[in-house]
Amino acid sequence: MTRFLLNLILMGIITLAIYWLITSLAPSFGSFAIPVSLLLGITIGFYIYITIDNRL
Numbered sequence: 713m714t715r716f717l718l719n720l721i722l723m724g725i726i727t728l729a730i731y732w733l734i735t736s737l738a739p740s741f742g743s744f745a746i747p748v749s750l751l752l753g754i755t756i757g758f759y760i761y762i763t764i765d766n767r768l
Contacts, residue, residue: 719761727753 731749734741741748 715761715765719757722760723754723757726757729753730756 727749730752731745734745734749
């Protein structure tokens with residue numbers, strides 16, 4: 713598995729986890745759940761990818 717594919721899978725998992733947290737802990741924030749989870753998931757996933765890539 714290439715690092716790029718691993719990064720995409722990692723971003724997807726983090727995005728789904730953040731979406732689940734937002735919808736379960738703050739249901740009134742539901743209208744903003746998808747954009748916020750996409751933004752945070754991609755940002756955190758990219759940060760983790762860059763951190764792993766720089767260490768290898």
